[in-house]
Amino acid sequence: MSVLARPAFTPGWSKAFGTNGALAAGSAILALFVLAALFAPLIAPYDPIAQDAAARLAAPSLLHPFGTDNFGRDILSRVIWGTRIDLQMAFFGVVFPFLIGTVVGTVAGFFGGVVDALLMRLIDIILAFPFLVLMLSIIAILGPGLSSFYIAMALVGWVSYARLVRAQILVLKTQDYAVAATSLGFGRLRIMFRHLLPNAIAGSVVFVMSDAVLVLLNGAAISYLGLGVQPPVAEWGVMVAEGQPFVTTAWWVTLFPGLSIVALAFGFSLLGDGLGQRLGVAE
Amino acid sequence: MSSTLLSVRDLSVSVRSEAAPRLLLDRVSLDLGRGEILGLVGESGSGKSLFCRSLVRLLPSRALVIDSGTVLLEGQDLLQASEADMLAVRGGRIGMIFQNPTSHLDPVMRVGDQIAEGIRFHQGLGKAAAREAALEILAQVGFPDPKRQYLSYPHEFSGGMRQRAMIGVALSCQPDILIADEPTTALDVTIQAQILRLLTEIRDRTRLSIILITHDLGVVAQTCDRIAVMRGGRVVEENTKRALLAAPGHAYTKALIASHPSIPARLSPVTTTEAKAASPLRPLLEVDDLHVSFPSGAGLFSGQPRVFNALNGVSLRVMPGETVGIVGESGSGKSTLARAILGLNPIASGHVAFEGSNLATQRNATLAKLRTDAAMVFQDPYNALNPRMTVGETLAEVLRVQNKVQPAQIKARIDELLDLVGLDRDFATRKPRSMSGGQCQRAGIARALAVDPKLIIADECVAALDVTIQAQIVDLFRDLQRKMNLTLLFIAHDLAIVRNLCERVVVMHHGKIVEEGRSADVFAMPSHAYTAALISAIPDIDPDRPLHALPLRRADSLRGMSSLSLQPST
Numbered sequence: 049m050s051v052l053a054r055p056a057f058t059p060g061w062s063k064a065f066g067t068n069g070a071l072a073a074g075s076a077i078l079a080l081f082v083l084a085a086l087f088a089p090l091i092a093p094y095d096p097i098a099q100d101a102a103a104r105l106a107a108p109s110l111l112h113p114f115g116t117d118n119f120g121r122d123i124l125s126r127v128i129w130g131t132r133i134d135l136q137m138a139f140f141g142v143v144f145p146f147l148i149g150t151v152v153g154t155v156a157g158f159f160g161g162v163v164d165a166l167l168m169r170l171i172d173i174i175l176a177f178p179f180l181v182l183m184l185s186i187i188a189i190l191g192p193g194l195s196s197f198y199i200a201m202a203l204v205g206w207v208s209y210a211r212l213v214r215a216q217i218l219v220l221k222t223q224d225y226a227v228a229a230t231s232l233g234f235g236r237l238r239i240m241f242r243h244l245l246p247n248a249i250a251g252s253v254v255f256v257m258s259d260a261v262l263v264l265l266n267g268a269a270i271s272y273l274g275l276g277v278q279p280p281v282a283e284w285g286v287m288v289a290e291g292q293p294f295v296t297t298a299w300w301v302t303l304f305p306g307l308s309i310v311a312l313a314f315g316f317s318l319l320g321d322g323l324g325q326r327l328g329v330a331e
Numbered sequence: 332m333s334s335t336l337l338s339v340r341d342l343s344v345s346v347r348s349e350a351a352p353r354l355l356l357d358r359v360s361l362d363l364g365r366g367e368i369l370g371l372v373g374e375s376g377s378g379k380s381l382f383c384r385s386l387v388r389l390l391p392s393r394a395l396v397i398d399s400g401t402v403l404l405e406g407q408d409l410l411q412a413s414e415a416d417m418l419a420v421r422g423g424r425i426g427m428i429f430q431n432p433t434s435h436l437d438p439v440m441r442v443g444d445q446i447a448e449g450i451r452f453h454q455g456l457g458k459a460a461a462r463e464a465a466l467e468i469l470a471q472v473g474f475p476d477p478k479r480q481y482l483s484y485p486h487e488f489s490g491g492m493r494q495r496a497m498i499g500v501a502l503s504c505q506p507d508i509l510i511a512d513e514p515t516t517a518l519d520v521t522i523q524a525q526i527l528r529l530l531t532e533i534r535d536r537t538r539l540s541i542i543l544i545t546h547d548l549g550v551v552a553q554t555c556d557r558i559a560v561m562r563g564g565r566v567v568e569e570n571t572k573r574a575l576l577a578a579p580g581h582a583y584t585k586a587l588i589a590s591h592p593s594i595p596a597r598l599s600p601v602t603t604t605e606a607k608a609a610s611p612l613r614p615l616l617e618v619d620d621l622h623v624s625f626p627s628g629a630g631l632f633s634g635q636p637r638v639f640n641a642l643n644g645v646s647l648r649v650m651p652g653e654t655v656g657i658v659g660e661s662g663s664g665k666s667t668l669a670r671a672i673l674g675l676n677p678i679a680s681g682h683v684a685f686e687g688s689n690l691a692t693q694r695n696a697t698l699a700k701l702r703t704d705a706a707m708v709f710q711d712p713y714n715a716l717n718p719r720m721t722v723g724e725t726l727a728e729v730l731r732v733q734n735k736v737q738p739a740q741i742k743a744r745i746d747e748l749l750d751l752v753g754l755d756r757d758f759a760t761r762k763p764r765s766m767s768g769g770q771c772q773r774a775g776i777a778r779a780l781a782v783d784p785k786l787i788i789a790d791e792c793v794a795a796l797d798v799t800i801q802a803q804i805v806d807l808f809r810d811l812q813r814k815m816n817l818t819l820l821f822i823a824h825d826l827a828i829v830r831n832l833c834e835r836v837v838v839m840h841h842g843k844i845v846e847e848g849r850s851a852d853v854f855a856m857p858s859h860a861y862t863a864a865l866i867s868a869i870p871d872i873d874p875d876r877p878l879h880a881l882p883l884r885r886a887d888s889l890r891g892m893s894s895l896s897l898q899p900s901t
Contacts, residue, residue, distance in 0.1 A: 223714055224710070224711060224715040225714065225716055225717045227707075227709075228709060228716075228775075228778070230675060231702065231705075232732070232733070233699070233702025233733065234728075235732075242728075246717075247717070247719055
């Protein structure tokens with residue numbers, strides 16, 4: 049025969065990244081932020097909430113590389129400590145919608161019929177409300193704070209995942225290997241979660257990355273409105289909000305946390321592109 | 332041959348990858364005379380299609396580069412020609428048709444307009460004149476009512492009619508050369524015969540030169556003047572048809588000819604005399620007046636959902652240890668029957684009984700029995716295996732779920748299964764995408780065997796494979812059948828394979844069984860007109876046993892009204 053079998057796939061660092069620059073760069077950026085979050089107490093030169101009345105709104109200098117805010121708190125330290133909160137927000141803000149959405153999407157796509165119709169109408173209802181308005185009202189009911197934010201994200205954010213996965217499952221369940229699984233007497237749960245879901249999930253995994261960016265921006269917006277992270281805890285969105293009155297006089301108060309949001313978002317989106325390439329979604 | 336129209340010398344194409352560049356076409360030299368049909372034969376990956384695409388400089392990927400060589404079309408070197416000149420050559424002088432007409436016709440453009448477009452572009456005719464010319468071409472390629480079919484869309488045609496339409500599009504620019512890339516592979520045998528007949532007729536009438544790419548030696552034997560055999564990017568042998576078929580020089584050509592199914596099998600179909608002596612009289616599988624229907628969409632306002640009857644009263648008995656072939660064209664209900672037997676399709680009425688328990692009345696008990704005693708092998712080997720799981724994981728899962736071997740013995744059983752289907756044991760760690768089609772199909776058969784089944788239903792399981800691999804898989808089935816006393820229901824549209832493998836054959840047409848009997852008898856003396864038509868349409872490798880293509884109209888009336896609708900479907 050003329051078609052020679054390709055060698056078996058070997059995982060490993062070089063193989064994982066290969067020529068995939070986006071994946072490597074995205075992972076590197078994300079790793080940098082994770083390290084900063086883990087070692088915040090060691091890296092940060094100051095206590096993030098320690099106030100210094102003598103050094104209010106000090107411009108960037110050797111003493112305070114990113115300057116200080118209106119309470120004299122060191123912005124670099126606050127950005128570093130803020131990494132902890134923001135990464136946490138990106139993670140929890142995505143992981144619950146992802147889990148709920150994939151399960152709902154799998155069930156809807158697999159069973160079809162009435163189950164599918166009911167779940168899809170529920171999604172339509174949620175989508176009928178403007179996203180931020182719905183988030184704000186849920187948080188308003190639960191009271192401000194990060195946990196309210198996560199709950200609101202979980203309640204609202206799963207719909208996109210459900211629709212993504214459902215569309216995939218609808219296609220995959222007619223494939224021969226799904227029919228084969230049925231004919232081999234496999235149970236429905238096994239077919240759904242062992243045979244269909246792993247093949248349907250690539251698109252959602254990529255979407256997680258771009259969704260993380262949106263969650264990050266949402267979280268910042270919610271905090272900016274005073275419904276998320278409460279002062280004096282350092283969080284980039286809150287910091288941008290607090291610096292707003294001084295944008296013209298002390299630009300550094302908003303610039304550095306803002307840049308951090310952009311950098312992390314950039315990392316996530318690179319990672320998403322890279323994963324897409326890697327999992328064969330982009331092509 | 333009178334005059335050489337196209338002359339290819341030392342054409343080399345390689346792929347640029349990060350590693351060393353790999354040669355895909357290695358100094359291929361071929362000539363094509365005016366009015367000649369050249370057959371290009373070889374397996375998938377041998378470079379047949381790439382060769383033809385290189386002629387018009389339409390390489391499928393940017394990584395592919397033409398390294399050297401000349402392609403002289405009446406003295407003009409196409410490899411040196413400017414891109415603007417190539418526009419006039421593509422379509423204008425060299426037309427192409429492909430295996431899958433559906434994806435090469437514009438679905439939202441009327442068929443006639445697609446033909447007229449080429450005429451207007453290449454010949455500069457006006458709208459009305461182009462329309463006249465297009466109507467003429469439609470008549471030429473065998474459309475019975477060109478005025479009407481001019482206005483049809485591709486989806487209103489059957490596969491054979493679409494292929495005719497695509498030939499029409501290619502002919503619209505009056506090319507000198509037509510490249511036909513596996514034009515009949517996706518078609519049923521009777522339609523294939525019609526298309527091949529059409530191509531030779533056009534050649535005779537217009538002195539068109541044709542390069543016919545195919546993997547089926549029978550097709551070239553019936554149509555071509557000269558044959559070139561390709562393997563691994565090289566032309567290993569080239570000669571006039573008769574000389575090459577009578578005295579193949581290269582070992583690979585010999586293997587190809589030997590594996591052609593129209594060559595009478597050295598091995599007779601599996602006989603089960605021993606099995607019959609030992610077997611109880613009760614049939615393993617009994618199908619009685621089975622009806623299966625699918626909803627085919629309600630009319631927008633009519634409310635009443637219409638149904639399509641896929642099976643219209645099929646009755647069948649299969650004894651233990653028997654090998655039964657089910658043949659018929661696409662849409663005849665073969666696959667529906669297979670799935671209905673396994674309880675994968677709902678049954679409208681009738682009975683399916685497996686080992687005496689009835690699927691209609693004791694559904695759950697029978698299903699449980701079917702799941703543990705029957706298994707299926709599918710057509711597309713890549714699609715039939717979960718791409719995320721290794722072969723070992725796939726097999727282990729079946730063994731675990733079916734609970735037929737002790738967990739400790741699963742590993743040993745996997746090795747045993749891989750041995751049975753002729754795969755190396757280290758294939759257990761491979762995933763489907765790192766395997767070839769034939770290897771995947773073996774893994775699929777291993778999965779079916781993991782069930783330790785009494786009945787295996789193989790649904791077109793060799794249709795997607797190269798001929799030499801087909802022969803291997805058929806041999807594997809023959810072996811397994813003999814070793815394990817399997818009962819095999821072998822579904823295929825390729826009658827020759829069924830004739831070689833199966834002792835009994837069932838011919839299906841429009842959801843009904845039209846003929847049934849011992850293979851030898853049915854093939855020697857078909858009693859039903861449809862069976863006779865099917866058999867005579869098989870392209871024989873012997874050029875002196877000409878292809879029996881039914882005239883279009885007769886074939887249509889034979890096929891009835893559903894699948895080959897010449898009128899826009901209602």
